[in-house]
Amino acid sequence: RHTIHVRKLGTMESISRVGVVGCGVMGAGIAELCARAGLDVLVGVSRPASRDAGRARLTGSLDRLVGKGKLSARDRDAALARISFTADLGDFADRQLVVEAVSEQESVKLDVFATLDKVVEDEHAILGSNTSSFPIVQLGGVTSRPENVVGLHFFNPATVLPLVEVVGSVLTDASTVDRAEAFVTELLGKQVVRTKDRAGFVVNALLIPYLLSAVRMLESGMAPIADIDKAMTLGCAHPMGPLSLIDLIGLDIVAAISESLYLEYREPHYSPPPLLSRMVSGGLLGKKTGRGFYEYPR
Ligand code: 3HC
DSSP: OOOEEEEETTEEEEEOEEEEEOOSHHHHHHHHHHHHTTOEEEEEOSSHHHHHHHHHHHHHHHHHHHHTTSSOHHHHHHHHHTEEEESOGGGGGGOSEEEEOOOSOHHHHHHHHHHHHHHOOOTTOEEEEOOSSSOHHHHHHTSSOGGGEEEEEEOSSTTTOOEEEEEEOTTSOHHHHHHHHHIIIIITOOEEEEEESSTTTTHHHHHHHHHHHHHHHHHTTSSOHHHHHHHHHHHHOOSSOHHHHHHHHOHHHHHHHHHHHHHHHOOGGGSOOHHHHHHHHTTOOBGGGTBSSSBOOO
């Protein structure tokens, strides 16, 4: 019941064992989605503190669903029981699909992919990345199987927003993209937009310049934080204003995507505004650190 069957080269294979590397905001959301879909989920963390924080995130999110009457306590316990943690990526040997969701640092991502390539035994396993900043071809390039490497780009909060961008690089097999899409739609119940392996994919290439414009507007003194947000929520029916959204995404993430867009296209509207860079340097990363454009009392 909890298995997806997808066709590859005429043979049936099933995906029931997935791995998620990283258990921050996105990794925890993706792990929760997979566990609620009935999959066996192994979460890779770098240290015990990340495991504890990740487990707390997952438990808190599932508890909230139980509190709202959207999930039974039994289903919450069953989902949690399907999730285990490891600090050793060697334990990913039997995984059939992996989603990497570690921090957006090039060396860390490349290490993860090089290691997964060595340890994951199934030659058809899909190696996915939730990256929003790095070319998928570069991640595939450190493996011996770039044909199986795809972008699987979720949106924050991953448990709520229905879209996943599926990104094939110039080295990805078309069948890998098909299988990744089948996994996301049939098993996770999300919708897919396929995009090319270009900085920002579709969503961030449109969203980030808008968010950066809001920071520039704030810097110029045109309107205060709350008014900029109010203008877009009340004037355009956006669920949240741009500065709140930057806080939700994380200022560091927005800055990283901005850098990658600027590097690719060299267009000024993609470049990170100084205020954003300074706030990142000051550790004001948004909701996850308790302070960004707004404060988030713990
Ligand atoms: N985790 C799980 N569920 C959450 C959640 C979270 N962090 N935040 C909100 N929810 C759920 C709530 O439980 C609620 O569910 P219900 O309606 O079924 O009871 C539902 O989402 C709506 O939440 P609330 O009523 O509490 O609050 P809002 O109506 O204000 O919604 C929001 C919050 C879902 C965050 C909404 O404001 C929203 O969609 N904002 C836009 C977010 C967005 O644009 N994200 C994309 C960012 S881009 C990105 O991630 C890509 C990356 O590469 C940068």
